Amino acid sequence: MLAAVRSAVLEGVDGRIVTVEVHVSRGLPGYTVVGLPDAAGRESRERVRAALLSSGLEYPQQRVTVNLAPASVRKTGAGLELGVALALTCAAGGLPAGALEGVAVLGELGLDGGVRPVAGTLALVDALVRVGVEHVVVPFANAAEAALVPGAIVRVARTLGELHACLKGEAPWPDPPDPPPMTAGAPEGDEPLDLADVRGLTNARLALSVAAAGAHHLLMVGPPGVGKTMLARRLPTILTPLERSEALEVTKIHSAAGAHRGPALRTDPPFRQPHHSASMVSLVGGGSSRVRPGEVSLAHRGALFLDELPEFPVHALESLRQPLEERVVRVSRASGTIEFPADFLLLACANPCPCGREETKCKCGDVQRARYARRLSAPLLDRFDLRIRIMAAGTEPGESSAVVAARVAVAVARQRVRLRGTGWRRNAHVPAGALERYTALTDDARAAWIEVCGQRQLTGRGAARVRRVARTMADLSDRTDIETGDIETAAWMREDMW
Ligand SMILES: [Zn+2]
Secondary structure, eight states: OEEEEEEEEEETTEEEEEEEEEEEESSSOEEEEESSBOHHHHTHHHHHHHHHHHTTOOOOSSEEEEEEEOTTSOBOSSTTHHHHHHHHHHHTTSSOTTTTTTEEEOOEEOTTSBEEOOTTHHHHHHHHHHTTOOEEEEEGGGHHHHTTSTTOEEEEESBHHHHHHHHTTSSOOOOOOOOOOOOOOOOSSSSOOOGGGSOSOHHHHHHHHHHHHHTOOEEEEOOTTSSHHHHHTTGGGGSOOOOHHHHHHHHHHHHHTTOOOSSSSOOSOOEEOOOTTOOHHHHHEEOSSSOEEOHHHHTTTSEEEESSGGGSOHHHHHTTHHHHHHSEEEEEETTEEEEEEOOOEEEEEEOSSTTOOOGGGOOOOHHHHHHHHHTSOHHHHHTOSEEEEOOSOOOSOOOOHHHHHHHHHHHHHHHHHHTTTTSOOSGGGOOGGGHHHHSOBOHHHHHHHHHHHHHTTOOHHHHHHHHHHHHHHHHHTTOSSBOHHHHHHHHHTBOOOO
16 A cells, blocks of 8 residues: 655755655565665664654554655755654555645654654745645644745644544544743843943944944944944844844744744844854854754854954855855755755954054954954955944944834835845945935935045945945935945945954
């Protein structure tokens, strides 16, 4: 007897449909899995057998062949096990033929017959609904996430035995759990952070709000203890909540990475802060068995904060250049290339020299300083629209996060309207060829722009970056026209470092 059921596996952050076929035939008892399973898939026999027996279901003393199709898709993880157990039961006559039609199942199995959660439910259910699957059976713990997919009819499975009874029509489907409450804008960490905690740093505070509004990459250079890290960690308090489509993208990535916690739909922009000891793979993604998204993808639609930027390995820093330019990461595999979204705001801090002391106490020689500065290549430094030098901490109180966040939200709303349908989300994304249309200049502003670019001897790319930042300055003031003051501010916020 042959039986089949549909399921799905993760490839990158996307779901791929897999058909689980089980053939039960006479002959010596045995268990074979074909169709590119990983080690977990090859070793599924014991878990499937134990789960069936624990659930009071029969394990056939016959030859069992499991085929995972298509063979070209690499199957990682144990999320197909529930499908294997059901198809096996059906093939052995324990479920009526047709009981698995129009149904897809996701779930790992415990030895006791419990159904365990899988990573990437949102992406997996999305893929299944797209090919017309009517009912998707998911583990209880993944139900709220699965229900986010438009058009999905979600069934909940707590145990294999219970699911078996429901499929046979002997028991009603259990109710899905209540969706968890939506929360937004909560920064990670324990104590509530606020920009009002930071004193002084007027220029850096302005640059931070410009970065948050226009998605301009920001580098802050200053001596240790001046408060730049403290300021940077408060960026999440002024970021604008995600739109629903963005929230779905972000949740999908975090779910695929197994890093999704809290409410089903993540509406606060991610804020990631990897340590400088992070490997290149953990930064940009990859991996040998299962390809995982890196920090740049976990920061998608949010921010990546790299403190002490020159302390990161040079090859790791250089690997950021491609995602910074293209807003996607490509990971090459033997089976092809996997693309991960990586549209993030890069926020970085650096000390002016390797000793990290104040300028007056610094004992670094010119050679040491030069070697330190060389760690940040000119092309990488060029990616920062905003480069701010912080001299000393101040004492004057600054605005609270709520006040700045309101201004940022106005600027974001203006950009959403202006850039709708273009594929660019923020001013920082507008390509050079579209600047005349999306960062239009009055005659006065154009004269100022040409003058400042000449004085600073800016390259074409540098001049374009000044113009994008100036547009964000105007958006923060809720103005349609870019003024000469916006151009001047944008120019001094792009200092030459080292
Ligand atoms: Zn020094």
